[in-house]
Amino acid sequence: MSAKEQFIKHINEGYTAKGESLLLGSALLNGEPVGETQVKIPLKTLNRHGLIAGATGTGKTKTIQVLSEQLSSFGIPVLMMDIKGDFSGIAKPGEEKPFITERHAKINIPYSTASFPVELMTLSAQDGVRLRATISEFGPVLFSRILDLNDTQAGVVSVIFKYCDDHKMPLLDLKDIKKVLNYITEEGKAEISEEYGKISTSTTGTILRKIIELEQQGGDFFFGEKSFEIDDLLRIDENGKGCVSIIRLTDIQDKPKLFSTFMLSLLAEIYQQMPEKGDVDQPELVLFIDEAHLIFNEASKVLLDQIETIIKLIRSKGIGVYFVTQNPMDIPKGVLAQLGLKIQHALRAFTANDRQAIKQTADNYPTSDYYKTDEVLTSLGIGEAFVTALNEKGIPTPLAATMLRAPQSRMDILNENEIAEINSKSKLVKKYAEEIDRESAYEILTKKLEEATQAAEEVQQEEKEDKENKGPSTAEVIGKSVTKVVTSASFIRGVFGVLMKLFRK
Numbered sequence: 001m002s003a004k005e006q007f008i009k010h011i012n013e014g015y016t017a018k019g020e021s022l023l024l025g026s027a028l029l030n031g032e033p034v035g036e037t038q039v040k041i042p043l044k045t046l047n048r049h050g051l052i053a054g055a056t057g058t059g060k061t062k063t064i065q066v067l068s069e070q071l072s073s074f075g076i077p078v079l080m081m082d083i084k085g086d087f088s089g090i091a092k093p094g095e096e097k098p099f100i101t102e103r104h105a106k107i108n109i110p111y112s113t114a115s116f117p118v119e120l121m122t123l124s125a126q127d128g129v130r131l132r133a134t135i136s137e138f139g140p141v142l143f144s145r146i147l148d149l150n151d152t153q154a155g156v157v158s159v160i161f162k163y164c165d166d167h168k169m170p171l172l173d174l175k176d177i178k179k180v181l182n183y184i185t186e187e188g189k190a191e192i193s194e195e196y197g198k199i200s201t202s203t204t205g206t207i208l209r210k211i212i213e214l215e216q217q218g219g220d221f222f223f224g225e226k227s228f229e230i231d232d233l234l235r236i237d238e239n240g241k242g243c244v245s246i247i248r249l250t251d252i253q254d255k256p257k258l259f260s261t262f263m264l265s266l267l268a269e270i271y272q273q274m275p276e277k278g279d280v281d282q283p284e285l286v287l288f289i290d291e292a293h294l295i296f297n298e299a300s301k302v303l304l305d306q307i308e309t310i311i312k313l314i315r316s317k318g319i320g321v322y323f324v325t326q327n328p329m330d331i332p333k334g335v336l337a338q339l340g341l342k343i344q345h346a347l348r349a350f351t352a353n354d355r356q357a358i359k360q361t362a363d364n365y366p367t368s369d370y371y372k373t374d375e376v377l378t379s380l381g382i383g384e385a386f387v388t389a390l391n392e393k394g395i396p397t398p399l400a401a402t403m404l405r406a407p408q409s410r411m412d413i414l415n416e417n418e419i420a421e422i423n424s425k426s427k428l429v430k431k432y433a434e435e436i437d438r439e440s441a442y443e444i445l446t447k448k449l450e451e452a453t454q455a456a457e458e459v460q461q462e463e464k465e466d467k468e469n470k471g472p473s474t475a476e477v478i479g480k481s482v483t484k485v486v487t488s489a490s491f492i493r494g495v496f497g498v499l500m501k502l503f504r505k
Contacts, residue, residue: 007037008037011039014391015037016391017042018392019043019281020042020043020281022040022041022043022046022071023038023039023405024041025109025404025405026039026107026108026109026402028401029370031379033106035106036108041389043076043282044281044282045391046286046341047315048338049311049322050341050389051322051325051336051341052288052345053325054346055348058345058382059384060345061087062383062404064080064087064288064322065090065407065409066405066406069114069116071242072117072242073114073116073241074242075242076242076282076284076285077285078244078285079287080245080287080288080290081247081263081287081289082247082249082290083249085250086412087290088118088120088246088414088419089411089412090116090244090246091118092409093114093115093408094407094408096113103383103403111408116409117237117239117242117244119243119244119245119422119428121247123262127419127423129228129245131247131432132228133223133228133269134170134224135171135172136172137269138265139161146261147207147211153206153207156207159199164441169444169445170438170439171441172223172225173224173440174220176440176441178212179441180441180445181207182208185201187452188445213257214258217255217257219257219258219261224437226435226436228432234284234285260303263295264303270285270319271314278316285318286322287319287320287322288322289324290324291325293327296330296331304334311338322341323335323339328342329361342365342387342389343386344387346377346379346384347377358378359374361374361377365386366388367399380401383403385402386402387401387402
């Protein structure tokens, strides 16, 4: 058996699947695609999460597009967090260009164009399906972790939630919790001290500043009602394709606190609401988190621990989470260890640090008789990547440098008219367009303080009226009488003095 035949057998045996699978492309040997090989990822293992990494311009977005298209075709909904705004073209069919036809001939995969059902979503003022959540839905623990509070400050947040729960005051948006913080520091200080113990004003001041920081990053757009329902991410269209929900995050690249807040709250909400699935043939939902380093760079250790815990547990709900970033070293080791599928595009070695990072990256992949991993990592072309996954038995597949298939949909963004067209046809845009501001902690406390002020003014007015109706008091009468006596005596002395002067003359 020739070396090439051994390689074909090695790859095809390693990527054989009994059930349905995603077809990524054909393996490379000595830099050339071997069309007789097929690199496939079983649907059964897609809830074991994954990583898509590589330098800018190496084809990560197109890889996500290829994965999302096939997931949608199998009726699996996709959620894509699109930081750069270059993923929306999946809503329109692509074009069969010569370079695509040539690529597919090399990898022995037929090519056809297609479009896929899309919902455009937003955390900000952009057009699209508005995504919101209430403060109450976060709960005191998660909300404290997002604000990066210490134990003492987190304890105060727990007291605030308990106080609002005991007094039937919903915490919906940031102005609610800010109002409660001001109240327990000023007018309600005695009430809080009596019921829950004393709270330091310096602690509440720190919490308030953290909330304002979150607010300045756009948290006021995110917190509130109408809350987004997780079921709306799990829709299948009339043709049996899974809906691809794209969260357009182009205007919050400089607001990592809001991005990480949303991502963590979404994962927590999905975990809480989705039923246990156990061992399933395909995932219920797959999430792609682009520019994942924005989450981890800003996250505290506590927040990182929370993310790691959710990633470990959420796969039992049939959810797959895929992190997209330039360098795999951006992902914390505890999270990286949970990722079953790794698609590694080319890395660039411009500095000594880059070369060290490439060596560390290579060490994270299975050894191979066919590749010098660290060398190949710097020579992969656009649309080529190292792939390793888990087979249906949970065993890692052989490392395969792969020429990836091209997307069937448009490899470019939608224009403004096309975006407007999608939004105009969306039932979810209409469903979540209404901004509800029902009575909550802010309104209840404002009303309470107004009533207290009004009651105090009424008491003052009553006292004033009582004084007027009763006439002068005894002290006032005596005072006036004394004044009159003194005034009269002075007048008499004055007259007497004048008369005495006249007699002398």
